[in-house]
Amino acid sequence: MGMLRSLLSILLGAVAWSQSIPLSEYASRREQIRTNLPDSVVVLWAYTPGVEVHDRNGFFQDPNFFYLSGWREPNGAMLLCSSCPEGEREIFFLPKRNARREIYDGPMVAGEDANAAERTGFARVMPAEKLEAQILKALESASQVYTVFDGHEGALAKIAPLRTLKDAREAITNLRLRKSASELALMQKAIDASIAAHFESWKVTKPGLYEYEVAAAMQRTYFALGCERNAYAPIVGSGPNSVILHYNQNKRRMDGGDVLLMDVGGEYSMYAADITRSIPVNGKWTARQKQIYDLVLGAQNAVIAAAKPGVMLSALTQVARDYFNAQGKGPKDKPWGDYLLHGVSHHIGLDVHDPYDKTVPLAEGNVITVEPGLYIAEESLGIRIEDMILITKDGARVLTAALPRGADEVERRMKR
Numbered sequence: 001m002g003m004l005r006s007l008l009s010i011l012l013g014a015v016a017w018s019q020s021i022p023l024s025e026y027a028s029r030r031e032q033i034r035t036n037l038p039d040s041v042v043v044l045w046a047y048t049p050g051v052e053v054h055d056r057n058g059f060f061q062d063p064n065f066f067y068l069s070g071w072r073e074p075n076g077a078m079l080l081c082s083s084c085p086e087g088e089r090e091i092f093f094l095p096k097r098n099a100r101r102e103i104y105d106g107p108m109v110a111g112e113d114a115n116a117a118e119r120t121g122f123a124r125v126m127p128a129e130k131l132e133a134q135i136l137k138a139l140e141s142a143s144q145v146y147t148v149f150d151g152h153e154g155a156l157a158k159i160a161p162l163r164t165l166k167d168a169r170e171a172i173t174n175l176r177l178r179k180s181a182s183e184l185a186l187m188q189k190a191i192d193a194s195i196a197a198h199f200e201s202w203k204v205t206k207p208g209l210y211e212y213e214v215a216a217a218m219q220r221t222y223f224a225l226g227c228e229r230n231a232y233a234p235i236v237g238s239g240p241n242s243v244i245l246h247y248n249q250n251k252r253r254m255d256g257g258d259v260l261l262m263d264v265g266g267e268y269s270m271y272a273a274d275i276t277r278s279i280p281v282n283g284k285w286t287a288r289q290k291q292i293y294d295l296v297l298g299a300q301n302a303v304i305a306a307a308k309p310g311v312m313l314s315a316l317t318q319v320a321r322d323y324f325n326a327q328g329k330g331p332k333d334k335p336w337g338d339y340l341l342h343g344v345s346h347h348i349g350l351d352v353h354d355p356y357d358k359t360v361p362l363a364e365g366n367v368i369t370v371e372p373g374l375y376i377a378e379e380s381l382g383i384r385i386e387d388m389i390l391i392t393k394d395g396a397r398v399l400t401a402a403l404p405r406g407a408d409e410v411e412r413r414m415k416r
């Protein structure tokens with residue numbers, strides 16, 4: 001059994017690694033950007049270790065740069081030029097081979113490598129020191145200059161002092177919002193691993209345990225299933241901590257009678273999952289906890305039912321608030337809607353909060369969270385339920401449906 005299991009995990013591991021996005025899809029995203037930004041030079045830089053990314057969590061790539069290249073290594077750059085002559089419309093720039101760096105980081109792909117084009121999916125790859133000359137050349141063919149304003153724009157302004165730099169962020173993030181089939185497959189990996197982590201938390205949680213012990217069990221679960229990072233700092237808050245929206249100290253010893261709110265998700269192959277469940281620490285809801293839980297679940301169902309193409313994200317928060325307000329009054333004779341302290345939805349993808357234009361309505365292929373909550377500080381009672389949904393042609397599909405949401409089902413699954 002042990003051998004069969006390790007053989008299975010090797011096979012599953014191989015499947016997981018082979019399931020990445022083909023380089024041709026990155027190329028078609030770049031083509032889309034060039035189409036959407038005509039008469040333009042777009043210059044983007046990869047993250048640099050020690051500048052944008054520090055040592056604590058290992059190197060990760062700038063999400064916009066990654067979205068257009070799939071490139072995970074540091075220190076590259078790319079130039080896209082819609083109006084340049086054939087052969088100069090897309091160029092990738094890589095640093096020269098650096099033997100010293102390879103001692104630390106392992107083999108790198110260098111600008112001078114014969115197979116650099118094949119490895120990067122760019123027809124033209126040049127050494128990084130050619131970037132400036134190539135930008136100057138491209139400026140002869142294009143009147144607009146774009147970059148993502150992330151700290152490199154100063155260098156670009158020096159190279160093109162007579163041009164007004166424009167921000168390419170909006171054009172890229174608009175594309176990022178519409179998930180492709182291969183992106184959805186990777187997101188489902190992040191989701192499935194994070195769901196396994198939540199199930200694990202239901203198994204281990206009991207009075208006397210510390211919040212960080214639950215956080216550790218959850219992280220161990222999704223890391224063992226191939227997640228490379230936390231999608232965000234795990235929020236594991238019991239009792240009084242359940243009402244602190246971004247609590248992540250996770251230091252409290254839990255008591256019977258507490259609720260435990262867990263907003264925890266892993267990142268798989270650069271894609272984030274973001275899932276929240278609230279459970280009773282001793283496996284049995286009090287009447288009050290169940291009342292609040294059912295209110296939140298009702299609001300979540302109302303939002304999921306309302307989510308479809310054409311609807312604005314901000315309208316979804318109003319759906320939740322209206323639902324709560326229709327359920328009467330909470331403590332201090334205030335409408336229940338007053339106990340919803342945050343918006344209920346955000347886009348998610350390469351970032352846990354994918355950037356988006358607030359004036360653009362939902363469209364087919366968007367992935368958003370639905371996360372209403374009620375927080376009653378004086379009762380140390382916070383309940384949030386968060387799921388991820390895919391906007392379809394005429395509605396929405398819950399991507400996290402494998403993790404039960406009903407109060408009774410949570411109790412049943414916690415019974416051991």
Ligand SMILES: [Mn+2]
Nearest residue numbers: 274369371386
């Ligand atoms: Mn969220």
